Amino acid sequence: MTTPGRTMTSAQAGDLLRRLFATAVGAAQPALAIPPLLPALSLPRQGGRLVVVGAGKASAAMAKAVEDHWDGPLSGLVITRYGYAEPCQRIEIVEAAHPVPDQAGLEATQRLFRLAEGLSEQDTVLCLISGGGSALLAAPLPGLTLADKQQVNQALLTSGATISEMNVVRRHLSAVKGGRLAAAFHPARVVTLVLSDVPGDNPVDIASGPTVGDPTTCADALAIVRRYGLDLPAAALDILTSGAGESVKPDDPRLQRAEIHLIATPLMALEAAAAVGREAGFAVHILGDALEGEARDVGKVMAGLARHVARHQQPFTAPCILLSGGETTVTVRGNGRGGRNVEFLLSLAITLAGEAGVYGLAADTDGVDGREEVAGAVITPDTLDRALAAGVRPLEALDTNDAHSFFAAIGDQVTTGPTRTNVNDFRAILVV
Structure with a gap:
């Protein structure tokens, strides 16, 4: 020494x-953070299904930690960055692009929504979220294309906007962010494990909060667009100005059975x-x-x-x-x-x-x-x-x-x- x-x-x-x-x-490795937490979550072992979903640069490692320390039945799909996959047997790992979304991310996100079909109150969705999920969860609102989303991300990444400001805009142009993913899994219980990569550890900003109610509005997003002079597609501006992109709010009844657990922080x-x-x-x-x-x-x-x-x-x-x-x-x-x-x-x-x-x-x-x-x-x-x-x-x-x-x-x-x-x-x- x-x-x-x-x-x-x-x-x-x-x-x-x-x-x-x-x-x-x-x-901050998921293999350290997740195993001690699993017994306290009261996940279903009999009667209900356990479905694992997620997105982020750490999501595959999180999925492997769940698989390695959960002996009950489970299935699911998570999306991670190219090169960040981990070998899993029961949870499918899909790789996609970051920081600008691609077709692989779009198709995988669409498949996540299909996992919600047939879920009941007895079922639990374990959602594994980490930084990078904003790009990997690629589901444009109706009227937007993947190319539009790519243009939005490019504009945000070079603007000088904070991560919180970027995610306000993203949440109001997405069909999956801002609580929409949790709402889609209703009436199942949704348990989200979050690995924080944002200042302040606010879950609504981590991967743009796919399972978290969003207190911000389309007007807030539009103000950020104007503040930084962002060059967005006309369809994106129309969604923000019309209010058609309003996100799921914290008091939405579909989020009553959604809970958040921070497992690692800066x-x-x-x-x-x-x-x-x-x-x-x-x-x-x-x-x-x-x-x-x-x-x-x-x-x-x-x-x-x-x-x-x-x-x-x-x-x-x-x-x-x-x-x-x-x-x-x-x-x-x-x-x-x-x-x-x-x-x-x-x-x-x-x-x-x-x-x-x-x-x-x-x-x-x-x-x-x-x-x-x-x-x-x-x-x-x-x-x-x-x-x-x-x-x-x-x-x-x-x-x-x-x-x-x-x-x-x-x-x-x-x-x-x-x-x-x-x-x-x-x-x-x-x-x-």
């Missing part, structure tokens, strides 16, 4: 940061990482699990905080680790490879300007930052110098939203492959 101090090498710092991230990801992951940091001999400070804002702006703020700690021992004393979670946004201005975590990290590095003794990691716990099969990256005090030596211009990469290319050029990417979980972004700054 390395003793904290200013003699810590970049390699040692990077190893510690990667270990913190791996711990956060490991703490804070749980941060706390697990904090424990590892403390074991390594560092003071650890969790700055928040729901930080939002433009990625490059959050990077500047965090750089200012880290620099103040390094130079003045305020508001924390070094050596220490600063952890945070949440979901930043990126307003796309360039034609780069994107990624909110790497954009945050590049902005952090530029603002720190080689500050001695400050290291950082930012990565998405699902293993995918933006559309890249890369979780994130690491910075060290010599990040900018190494980039310039390699002919890479940091400011240009930031201006063109091309931070993935920047970190690829200097070999500082964090690549995990599919993690099969998703508890939002993980950020760690080490000051030694």
Whole structure:
């Protein structure tokens, strides 16, 4: 174990940061979270059917955890991202596209609704929901096509809107989100297990709340469209302006037998990482699990905080680790490879300007930052110098939203492959 101090090498710092991230990801695995909960759910063993449905990047791993620890009869179908499937015997796993929906997601969602046929009050639907479900549950309202939904998602992803704002719009253009899936399974009992990937852990925002009553309205969605100047298909605008896309509300009687259980959250992951940091001999400070804002702006703020700690021992004393979670946004201005975590990290590095003794990691716990099969990256005090030596211009990469290319050029990417979980972004700054 390395003793904290200013003699810590970049390699040692990077190893510690990667270990913190791996711990956060490991703490949010469905195989850990689901088995202890199943006995308390009073799921049917005799007389009623148990049907398992779900969607999200972690849904296949959630389904496997249910199968492995449930000895009664069950059947069902869940939808996950390409490459995120898990081998299941009784629950069918379908892969589809994320973050922009595709035909496979549309057809699988239609099949989910068919599972509702013939359900009675004696039956239970176990719904497994995690981040990514908004794209994977692809069921446009009547009058909209899959191409329309794809255009809506593209516009939202590049707008700079928060995840909560994006999901307000999505809920009012969908036949499955905003409580509609639970309503379709009425009169069966609907038990939803949720793995949170959103700031605040509000179930209505996780996968756009397919089994949760929605307090927002078409007017709210239209206000967001106008706020960000979104270019939506005419049919989508007609649905919002007419009110035809109104979602299922919290007091809807079809939701009376619907219940929600949060099984893993960003804070749980941060706390697990904090424990590892403390074991390594560092003071650890969790700055928040729901930080939002433009990625490059959050990077500047965090750089200012880290620099103040390094130079003045305020508001924390070094050596220490600063952890945070949440979901930043990126307003796309360039034609780069994107990624909110790497954009945050590049902005952090530029603002720190080689500050001695400050290291950082930012990565998405699902293993995918933006559309890249890369979780994130690491910075060290010599990040900018190494980039310039390699002919890479940091400011240009930031201006063109091309931070993935920047970190690829200097070999500082964090690549995990599919993690099969998703508890939002993980950020760690080490000051030694």
